[in-house]
Amino acid sequence: MSASLNEIVQIIPPSPWVARYCDLMPASGEVLDLACGSGRHARLLAARGHSVLAVDRDLAAIAGLEGVAGIRARQLDLECGEWPLAGQSFSGIVVTNYLWRPRLPDLLAMLAPGGVLIYETFMLGNEAYGKPSNPDFLLRPGELREVAQAAGLREIAFEEGYTASPKPAMRQAICAVRD
Template identity: 45%
Template sequence: MEEKKLKARQDTVSELISRFAPDIISASPCEVLDLACGSGRNGLWFAQRDHKVTYIDKSLTGLINRSVRHSYLNWDLEDGTAPALPAEKFDIVLVFNYLHRPLLSQIKAAVKPGGLIFYETFTEKQAEIGRPSNPDFLLKPLELKTTFDNWDHLHYFEGELRTHGRLSYKAQLIARKP
């Protein structure tokens, strides 16, 4: 029973999306990239609203739902074998609980002008309370904000979050590409 509860929580869309996306996402279909998608829970929210989603992860075995309408790319984004992300292809890029700094310029380039980034991941403060603790996977203070400094910031938060009763330290950004 406890395992089912945990799976249901993990498969729930991020609050960053459920809280903000309905007010800022166009009703017309968008091209969405769910990068390092894991279970695909965030991309699924967009797929359920008739947006075309490209899911990328080094393992796609944990995806919640599959449809022929969407793309599924089994790419390891960190070992140098994955092709570059296509430039200016996506209206929306989703990145959650993932940081690979060498990929940041490709992520920015993948968003169409006027498109959106939804980015949420752990900050250095997370190492004080648990995993991840490797500094390669943790944002420095204001790093996410400054990475997208010339974009129009629609939402920014950095600090303590409590999700499903679990404490974490994260930065969140929703920004529109100029």
């Protein structure tokens, strides 16, 4: 018997990195949870009083967010055609376990003054532990730091390297603010 989406959301807790830094996001303005999957971070942010736009290309994954107070869910393909979020601005942006380099500049340009970026995903070396293993989807050492600096963001915290939890992986994470 397989678990329902609601059971899965309860089983997979928010990333400790996101939970640690999400309270730095301004109380006003909308927060973007990009490539949100089933919405574990959108739910966390909404529970903390944020208005959240949860975006993913998988309609089945975001279906469980329908009717959740504080969350607007949209099915968008972030990797094909025009940037579907062009012209929008967010007081916070959360991205976990997702990397599409061609859109990183577009993504960071949407962060409003005072807005907070929380980004955490896999990096080179992860191929030793499983997927993703394609270098196109693995950050280079220091890459999030470089991208954030190039976008004019001020770093709050940065980590990279091996993690044992929730499963062995190589990861990189940044929290940064647009002054």
